[in-house]
Amino acid sequence: MSKPTYKNALKNPVFNTVSKAADALSLDAYVIGGFVRDYLLKRGDAKDIDIVAVGSGIELAKEVSKNLSHKPKVAIFKTYGTAALKTAGVELEFVGARKESYTKDSRNPKVENGTLQDDQNRRDFTINALALSLNEDTFGELLDPFDGVKDLDDKIIRTPLNPDITYSDDPLRMMRAIRFATQLNFTIEKESLDAITRNAERIKIITNERIVDELHKILASPVPSIGFALMHKTNLLPHIMPELLALQGIDEKEGQRHKDNFWHTLEVVDNIALTTDNVWLRWAALLHDIGKAPTKRFDKKVGWTFHAHEFVGSKMVYKLFKRLKMPLNDKMKFVQKMVLMSSRPIVLASDVTDSAVRRLIFDAGEYVEDLMTLCEADITTKNPKKFKRYHNNFKLVRDKIVEVEERDQVRNFQPPVTGEEIMKTFNLKPSREIGIIKDAIKEAILEGDISNDYEEAKALMLKKGKELGLSIN
Structure with missing residues (x-):
């Protein structure tokens, strides 16, 4: 049976260059992974292209560079047996086909030369094991040993081999499964999802930097709550962000209850994702209520209280960023400021005085619009009348900000007298x-x-x- 052919995917002239170089070296070469997946999903042209050679990927990279008119520099990573070069707005990474074996305490495998089948076996998901041949006689032929195309059609995340082995070998793949499910709005196959739950503890061997990279991508997705709900369902969240998990649950005393602040937070993150691509503002939405768990108290007269949760939460932001090895620079300070001020416009909305607005502008500075965006996202009531009233109140605050700022110019305030x-x-x-x-x-x-x-x-x-x-x- 002939294989399906996708020559249209390989219209970029660089693929012809790779094809000629591979044939000159008598190597079988394939474009594999994300480029093929995104082409089939019609997600636009990928800028990162992975090339697998059955043989030396480094030698193929050198030959490709030699055949390109501008002779781009080849970056060689001997430890990993990979090489990379940039040309015509894309980055090509070359690697020799390989098979891998893992030890219990590391995600870094022992690597041996292998066949294309070995290389496809080691891929994280079926949708990332798709390969297109680059050799002249089979140019554009699709090699899909695990029915990855069907999984793309069915919107399924599935591992090529036993998911317990796949996730235990490299636990970062658990985060990647959740990230792809979030980005693509796919479903993780049940067997695979159960395997993540069984192997959740293994995430501890992954560096925080790698985990944060996946968290950023989840937060940058159209509906970030998908990822955080999956991390919660698979028991990954306690190992990554226990502060967020601590918000879950509803307590009741003397007939008085409070909302579940965990699920409320996920709604806020989804709301803000509709209005901003700023990942740090999305982080602020994710963390805006983390101070509520440690400050929760019950008072017989007023019910449940969370006094100073914004202040406590802003301090927790620093500790969380430090623990996850995230930047402790202006990005962290921005998130801290947003968390610290997250209730200010809400209080202000009930009494929009000039002096209160001036203080808000003065304290928020250049981030006052971001703060208002966060507060509007924080409206998660399902009562349509309340929803409309709250938004109308915030519109009054926004209008007042414009009026006061034009008149009094207190944003980024510099005293008139030095x-x-x-x-x-x-x-x-x-x-x-x-x-x-x-x-x-x-x-x-x-x-x-x-x-x-x-x-x-x-x-x-x-x-x-x-x-x-x-x-x-």
Whole structure:
């Protein structure tokens, strides 16, 4: 029976170059994995192309470079037996076909040369084991030993071999299964899903950096909750983000209940995914309520409370980022700020005063729109009247922000009177009096007692200096 042929997938001239180079070296060569999968899914042209050679992938890469007019540099990774080069907007990675064997305590396999079948056997999922021949006499022929095309049609994530072995050998594949299910809106086959649950503990041998890379991709998906719900179902979540899992459950005392903050959080993440591609803002949505588990209390008069959960949550962000080896830079500080301020616009919505809006703009700075986007995503009520009312309230806040900002210009606030001018005016060296005067000016502007104007600020400076017993120079 003849194999299906997909020459149209290989229209990029670089495939002809690889074909000629492979035939010149008498190697069988194939494009395999994500490129083939995405072509069949009509997901657009992939920029990363994996080439498998039955023989030396490094020698094939060198031959391809030699045959390209601009002779791109070949990056060689001898330890892994791979090579890579960039040409015409794509990156090609070459590897020799191989078979792998694993030890219990590492995801790094012992590698031997192998056949194409060996190489397809070691692939994580059937949909990633699809290969197209690049040799001239079989150019474009599809090799699909595990019915990966059928799994694409059926929207199924399935391992080529025994899933327990696949996931135990390289536990990162469990995260990849969940990530692909989330990105593609596919279902993980039951046997495979059960195997993830059985092997969940094995995720501990995977580095945090690798796990976070998959978390980023899950969060960047159209419906991120799919991935987090699957991590929860398969018991991976306790090993990765116990802070998130701690939000699950509804307690009841004296007839009073609170909402399940875990599932609420996943709704918020899905909501924000509809309005922003900013993965760090999506992280903020994921973590905005993590302070609620440690701050949950029951008060007979008011019921369930979560006092200062935003403050506690912002501190937890740092610890979580540090534990997962995520960047402790401005990205982390952004997420912290969003979590810390996540309730401010909600409180403000009930009484939209100029001074409260000025303070919100001052504290949120350049991130005030992100903060409003987060707060709007936080509306998960199923009551249509409440939903409409809350959104209308936030629209009033947004309108007020525009009005106040145009008039008072307090975003990224710089005081109209500098510390240097205060020192010069009163012949001062660095001292607490300078801070007192600067704070007085800032507070007066935020309260609306004076305009964000140099002359008014200077007049207040002189008045405050006099109150402090300072002499004008």
